[in-house]
Amino acid sequence: MKYILLISVYLISVNCLSAPYLIEDHLKFLSGQKKSKRWSLKDAFTGKKTSGNKKSAPIVSVLPKNVKKNQKYEFSFGLEYGNLNLDIDGVEDRYEVYRASITAYARFLGVVGNFYLTEDSKENLGDVALSLRLVGSSQQTTHLSLFYGVNKTKEIDAGVLKNVNNYIWGGELMLYFIDVLGASYHLTHTEENTESDISLRRSGRRHEVRVFLDYNYFRLFGSHVLEILEYKNTSVLSRKKSQGIMGGVKLFF
Numbered sequence: 001m002k003y004i005l006l007i008s009v010y011l012i013s014v015n016c017l018s019a020p021y022l023i024e025d026h027l028k029f030l031s032g033q034k035k036s037k038r039w040s041l042k043d044a045f046t047g048k049k050t051s052g053n054k055k056s057a058p059i060v061s062v063l064p065k066n067v068k069k070n071q072k073y074e075f076s077f078g079l080e081y082g083n084l085n086l087d088i089d090g091v092e093d094r095y096e097v098y099r100a101s102i103t104a105y106a107r108f109l110g111v112v113g114n115f116y117l118t119e120d121s122k123e124n125l126g127d128v129a130l131s132l133r134l135v136g137s138s139q140q141t142t143h144l145s146l147f148y149g150v151n152k153t154k155e156i157d158a159g160v161l162k163n164v165n166n167y168i169w170g171g172e173l174m175l176y177f178i179d180v181l182g183a184s185y186h187l188t189h190t191e192e193n194t195e196s197d198i199s200l201r202r203s204g205r206r207h208e209v210r211v212f213l214d215y216n217y218f219r220l221f222g223s224h225v226l227e228i229l230e231y232k233n234t235s236v237l238s239r240k241k242s243q244g245i246m247g248g249v250k251l252f253f
Contacts, residue, residue: 080248
């Protein structure tokens with residue numbers, strides 16, 4: 001019995017120590033699958049070589065033909081930080097913002113969530129959207145996707161802090177220049193809210209241009225953000241402009 005217990009403890013210890021390496025190997029395997037289907041500008045101009053034989057560059061897969069080429073399941077988690085310039089009706093200021101992003105895809109359909117934390121806790125907000133990838137086979141390939149969802153935040157309306165819900169829609173275009181370097185453009189359009197119990201009306205657009213480096217399942221990126229929001233309350237019109245640089249990391253699994 002004593003030896004059985006010792007052997008059990010040994011096996012459990014080995015499994016615990018080897019688990020991180022097994023997880024990393026699995027993440028590298030998933031990343032390698034996506035890389036093999038990746039289309040880049042370099043591939044378009046030079047082609048790829050396999051076993052010394054030159055072949056044409058991978059073709060960007062497009063729905064509905066690319067359904068089977070898409071990753072069966074794909075997830076990501078990202079964190080980023082920015083110190084942005086703020087302009088409210090000509091009055092300038094700066095503020096810090098943190099953002100956490102979560103995505104979950106099954107083939108070409110996904111759910112995308114973004115959650116923001118600013119210096120003023122009253123301005124905390126987030127959005128959740130359904131995403132459709134029209135071109136490309138994963139988040140780590142050249143792709144084009146469209147999304148539609150809802151943004152939730154809190155705003156002061158007639159001196160009272162209230163929840164404001166806006167429908168959002170937009171898209172993302174991502175292009176790899178080489179296997180590890182790429183850029184993307186992300187547009188989010190915020191529709192005007194229509195709650196009957198809120199006199200405040202909020203709408204606008206957000207533009208994000210991002211440059212990134214991929215290393216296996218890990219991404220390092222920097223973005224230039226420009227967001228313009230308009231607030232209407234009876235006859236009063238206010239304009240809020242935020243812009244600056246944000247940087248962060250993202251993990252794919």
